Amino acid sequence: MTVIKLTNTKTRKKEVFTPIDADNVRMYVCGPTVYDRAHIGNARPVIVFDVLYRLLRHVYGADHVTYVRNFTDVDDKINARAEASGRSIREITDETTQWYLDDMRAVGAMDPNEMPRATEYIPQMIAMIETLIAKDHAYSDGAGHVLFSVNSYEKYGALSGRSVDDMIAGARVEVADNKRDPMDFVLWKPSSEDQPGWDSPWGYGRPGWHIECSAMSYDLLGESFDIHGGGNDLMFPHHENEIAQSCCAHGHEHDGGGFANYWLHNEMLQVEGKKMSKSLGNFFTVRDLLDGHDGMPGVPGEVIRFVFLSTHYRKPMDWTAEKASDAEKTLRKWYAQAEQALDGGEPYTATISALCDDLNTSKALSEVYQLSHADDVVTLRATLQFLGLMGETVPVWAKQHDVDLSSFADKLSSLRKNAMDTKDFSAVDAMKTALLNAGVEVRMSKTGVELEPGPNFDPSKLEGLL
Known part of the structure; x- marks a missing residue:
């Protein structure tokens, strides 16, 4: 069997990758919040983990790899976009989800096996929150909020290698009267009538960001799986919070076990x-x-x-x-x-x-x-x-690559030579503009003229230039 080595953020070492089950290699990667076009930075983790997905399929077999990447389709940014545009939330998320898929396919990324939407897993999130409350890892403030108690998980911060005090000092922590500790984070929050929401034991509301990935990965990949990936900007707080929720919900609050065995983070x-x-x-x-x-x-x-x-x-x-x-x-x-x-x-x-x-x-x-x-x-x-x-x-x-542009280069060179004598560069500028409009890359230097077809080259637009 081919040996794969991966740098595990969890241990800060390059390790031999050993799957839990070679017949079902499982990977979860945090996906986008779908409210607008993906910027080019968003494409980096997609391409990185697409390569890993292809490698795992090559080594273990295409039918023995399960890759999950989620869509966050409930978020305050989406709500704001809907309010500003007058469009429905579902219309916006459907459109931007398709944009994302089209753009990532255009850069060669395969679709994951599963692409869950957060709004399709609300019951699973509620069930996990109820478990955390029952185990004293979370609490309700009585006003529709449920918060995770960071102090209840002794290994919090192990992934990023920072203490809770360091994380408070280096991050924008929302201070609120309903928190027992400044680091506690929201699992559930109330919704107004004009915001998306679901009925829950704590009232009409919606999930916090972090709980969705814990609930979806558990439902689709199980309590423990092989690889969790994403950009290093997600390491804290998102991935730290995922680990805390999942380990505490499934009985690993003391040993830090379970959940993902290998953590991979790409740079910015x-x-x-x-x-x-x-x-x-x-x-x-x-x-x-x-x-x-x-x-x-x-x-x-x-x-x-x-x-x-x-x-x-x-x-x-x-x-x-x-x-x-x-x-x-x-x-x-x-x-x-x-x-x-x-x-x-x-x-x-x-x-x-x-x-x-x-x-x-x-x-x-x-x-x-x-x-x-x-x-x-x-x-x-x-x-x-x-x-x-x-x-x-x-x-x-x-x-x-086989398009012959030499005659056009010769003509542009001739026009340029004449312009040097007459000091009238209008004909040079006109031809250069026409070439650029046809998708030709034009490079002029002391040594001569170089023309090369660009990605949008359209030879039909060259007609009449000679």
């Missing part, structure tokens, strides 16, 4: 070397990149995925236009080779070995580089498909 994403922020103008959704934005051409989903895979998941990742351009060039070359082969090959063993070493995707891509220089296009095609960088066929945008 930057854009052009800076933290992504609307105020900096570098905040982009996945759809922005796919369709193009602010005058920039669209980026194919395979290119986005390639850039993400180029950085190890436990390292900060920097999205840049230069990386995307380089990735596109590389993929065009690989696709030109892969389209010569038929399906049916096996992925490159060196690439698989790299992924088995804590999902080293950057090393996996470097092995594909080596493979591309060998005369084995069948394995190359199979490897690209395994990595999610190519589907059953070579993408249409990549088949434009």
Whole structure:
């Protein structure tokens, strides 16, 4: 059996992955709150754990892996969006859920086996809250709120490695009169008539954020499962709270056992070397990149995925236009080779070995580089498909590598030469604009003119330019 090693946040060590049941390997990853388009940072855990899902399926068999990723469809942000737009909550969550699925599929992510919506598991959440109250791990304030008592779980903070005092000092903790301790967190809260809510032993209300993942993972994967993943921004408080709830609900309040055996967290994403922020103008959704934005051409989903895979998941990742351009060039070359082969090959063993070493995707891509220089296009095609960088066929945008733009480059060079003499660059600007509108990437330097088809290249728009 192939050996997989993963860095376990729980132990802070790289460990050999040993599933509880090799016939049913189970993984849970926290999904999105569906109120708007997913930004590109949201795509990182999707791609990271999609690669792990593919690797587990390869090693244990596609029928022996269960991957769950949830949708949070009850949240104050959703309520606010509904109030501001005048649309129903269900209409908004249905639409944004589909947006999310479409965008993640566009970057090569497979659908998980299960994609539960929080609103479909309210009875399970209520039952878990009742258990926690019965075991004195939670309490009602008598006014519709139920809170988890952090002091009742002695191992709280073990995942992030911080004491409760450190967590209070380093986080925005909501201080409320109904809390016994500042770190206590909400399991259930009351709803007004115009807010989504369900009948419960504590009145009409809705769940807090953290309880949903504990209830859904228990229902779909059992008391104990193999892997829990997400971005490192979820480590505290969300994942700490999940552990506390689940361990206390299922009799592991003293030993910290049960729930997930391996915890994986991906690092955050930057854009052009800076933290992504609307105020900096570098905040982009996945759809922005796919369709193009602010005058920039669209980026194919395979290119986005390639850039993400180029950085190890436990390292900060920097999205840049230069990386995307380089990735596109590389993929065009690989696709030109892969389209010569038929399906049916096996992925490159060196690439698989790299992924088995804590999902080293950057090393996996470097092995594909080596493979591309060998005369084995069948394995190359199979490897690209395994990595999610190519589907059953070579993408249409990549088949434009054989378009001859030399005559257009010659004409633009001639116009440029004349303009240098006459100081009138209007004809140069006009042709450059026409080329850009046709999806051609134009590079002019002292050494000459370079033209290359971009992802949105449309040769029909070149008619009449010569």
